[in-house]
Amino acid sequence: MLEEVLLAGFGGQGILSTGMLLAYAALAEGLHVAWIPSYGPEMRGGTANCGVTVSDAPISSPLVVEPTTLIAMNGPSLDRFEPAVKPGGLIIYNASLINRRPVRADVRALAVRANEIAEGIGNVQVAANVMLGAFLELTRVASLGKAGEALAKVLPPRRHHLIPANLRALEEGARIAREAGTKERMKAMNKVWGQNSEFRIQKPE
Amino acid sequence: MRFYGGKAPVNKILMKGNEAFGEGAIRAGCRFFFGYPITPQSELPHYLAWRLPEVGGLYLQAESEIAAINMVYGAAAAGVRVMTSSSSPGISLMMEGISYIACAELPCVIVNIMRGGPGLGNIAPSQADYFQAVKGGGHGDYRLLVLAPASVQEVLDLVGLAFDLADKYRNPVMVVGDGILGQMMEAVELGPAPEVKLPPKPWATTGTAGRKTRNIINSLYIEPEELEKVNLRLQAKYRQMAEEEKRWEDYRMEDAELVLAAFGMVARIAKAVVDRLRAEGIPAGLVRPITLYPFPDGAFERAAGKARAFLTVEMNAGQMVEDVRLAVCGRRPVYFYGRTGGMLTTVAEVAARAREIWEGLK
Numbered sequence: 385m386l387e388e389v390l391l392a393g394f395g396g397q398g399i400l401s402t403g404m405l406l407a408y409a410a411l412a413e414g415l416h417v418a419w420i421p422s423y424g425p426e427m428r429g430g431t432a433n434c435g436v437t438v439s440d441a442p443i444s445s446p447l448v449v450e451p452t453t454l455i456a457m458n459g460p461s462l463d464r465f466e467p468a469v470k471p472g473g474l475i476i477y478n479a480s481l482i483n484r485r486p487v488r489a490d491v492r493a494l495a496v497r498a499n500e501i502a503e504g505i506g507n508v509q510v511a512a513n514v515m516l517g518a519f520l521e522l523t524r525v526a527s528l529g530k531a532g533e534a535l536a537k538v539l540p541p542r543r544h545h546l547i548p549a550n551l552r553a554l555e556e557g558a559r560i561a562r563e564a565g566t567k568e569r570m571k572a573m574n575k576v577w578g579q580n581s582e583f584r585i586q587k588p589e
Numbered sequence: 590m591r592f593y594g595g596k597a598p599v600n601k602i603l604m605k606g607n608e609a610f611g612e613g614a615i616r617a618g619c620r621f622f623f624g625y626p627i628t629p630q631s632e633l634p635h636y637l638a639w640r641l642p643e644v645g646g647l648y649l650q651a652e653s654e655i656a657a658i659n660m661v662y663g664a665a666a667a668g669v670r671v672m673t674s675s676s677s678p679g680i681s682l683m684m685e686g687i688s689y690i691a692c693a694e695l696p697c698v699i700v701n702i703m704r705g706g707p708g709l710g711n712i713a714p715s716q717a718d719y720f721q722a723v724k725g726g727g728h729g730d731y732r733l734l735v736l737a738p739a740s741v742q743e744v745l746d747l748v749g750l751a752f753d754l755a756d757k758y759r760n761p762v763m764v765v766g767d768g769i770l771g772q773m774m775e776a777v778e779l780g781p782a783p784e785v786k787l788p789p790k791p792w793a794t795t796g797t798a799g800r801k802t803r804n805i806i807n808s809l810y811i812e813p814e815e816l817e818k819v820n821l822r823l824q825a826k827y828r829q830m831a832e833e834e835k836r837w838e839d840y841r842m843e844d845a846e847l848v849l850a851a852f853g854m855v856a857r858i859a860k861a862v863v864d865r866l867r868a869e870g871i872p873a874g875l876v877r878p879i880t881l882y883p884f885p886d887g888a889f890e891r892a893a894g895k896a897r898a899f900l901t902v903e904m905n906a907g908q909m910v911e912d913v914r915l916a917v918c919g920r921r922p923v924y925f926y927g928r929t930g931g932m933l934t935t936v937a938e939v940a941a942r943a944r945e946i947w948e949g950l951k
């Protein structure tokens with residue numbers, strides 16, 4: 385198993401922390417992990433991205449050049465990284481800020497209105513973890529439980545009061561992915577399987 | 590790893606490369622750090638700024654890299670384990686002091702998290718300071734021991750080794766990484782802190798207690814006869830280092846006919862290339878120098894027996910490739926692939942170059 389995840393968005397959207405959360409959750413599952421930030425002279429509002437490699441074998445190259453999954457938090461990120469996604473890979477995109485669908489027909493895609501969901505939870509800062517919840521539900525790289533436990537490691541103590549909101553974000557993301565899977569199965573039953581790449585989501589194991 | 594004010598936990602944890610340099614130093618008994626911030630290594634001083642006081646050590650941010658390396662000179666002369674770190678332009682500023690320390694034969698550890706150059710360059714990862722590290726970036730006939738870790742775990746291990754080698758040879762040791770190694774997080778096994786036994790340093794400038802005369806540490810020898818003696822002593826030491834300290838890793842080398850050579854993070858990429866080529870039926874292997882000085886030339890001499898060609902991969906315009914060519918000594922062609930300016934070499938690019946070479950051999 386080798387998952388090479390690229391998380392991308394604006395600085396301040398929690399991209400790096402969410403990547404770290406994925407790394408900690410996968411580590412708790414006993415997997416090999418590597419986390420690499422883009423570390424340009426960037427600040428809030430600038431671009432931010434990080435690569436997380438998760439594998440059941442030691443990781444040779446930790447650079448995420450051809451991601452198996454792209455988690456795109458904003459339009460520029462989808463524009464920039466969509467062409468790089470591995471054929472057969474997965475794109476989870478933030479439909480709150482991205483008003484187009486991925487054009488690639490050879491990847492699976494899931495739209496998540498992460499900002500609205502996060503605002504519904506009461507904190508737009510947890511939007512990236514909504515995306516992570518969807519990712520974990522679809523790939524089962526790590527359990528939601530392990531991700532939830534890892535929150536205490538990623539968030540500094542002064543932010544621990546935000547753990548419940550982040551837990552809800554993970555759960556909401558997972559729920560959306562599950563429901564998309566259900567829709568997809570219904571579509572398959574309607575014999576449109578493969579024709580609409582937008583919802584080619586397989587039922588999680 | 591963010592240890593928010595707490596103690597370093599045991600077992601497997603995630604840690605940034607830069608932080609591992611800091612923790613590795615502390616576990617090796619280093620209690621003094623002098624430096625000046627520069628991206629992409631600033632997490633290292635940031636980590637030690639809170640961690641050193643916890644263990645009774647001293648962290649000091651100097652007014653410049655030049656001041657920092659001379660503070661290292663002073664602390665090393667007093668016999669303590671001391672470290673500094675910087676990134677390429679900052680290391681250039683330290684070169685005068687490093688030459689002085691080498692001549693004065695003092696042990697210390699210098700970390701260079703290399704970034705794109707030349708000039709002020711940029712903050713992206715690079716390996717373009719290889720020449721500076723292994724050929725002597727400062728003046729005079731001196732050598733550093735140079736180590737090149739390729740993972741965060743190896744950072745922890747090699748920093749400890751660096752302090753031991755520095756004391757063993759009374760010589761400055763440089764540990765080089767690139768911006769990726771500094772910035773990336775990987776799982777590391779910390780385990781319980783090892784018991785550090787510092788070797789006796791009867792030469793240290795610790796006053797005259799127990800001695801009749803003062804110890805003097807110096808790098809000024811006005812008389813040529815005297816300075817030549819110093820040089821001969823240094824050269825004898827460098828020969829001993831070359832005999833005893835060469836370290837490298839062979840990867841899938843048993844029957845390798847196309848041998849890749851790479852150090853540090855690029856060696857990780859090269860490993861993935863070797864796996865990809867092997868899957869395509871090309872018998873590729875990798876020699877990864879762990880000590881860049883002394884250079885593990887024996888590994889390449891031996892590889893030249895079975896190998897039909899070598900491909901050196903670096904994030905520079907071709908530096909280590911010169912040492913590979915010296916080791917292979919014309920017996921086999923030695924090719925080079927590299928990117929410069931902070932651009933990364935990718936598995937696909939290197940594999941394509943390797944295939945091209947392999948096809949050319951047919």
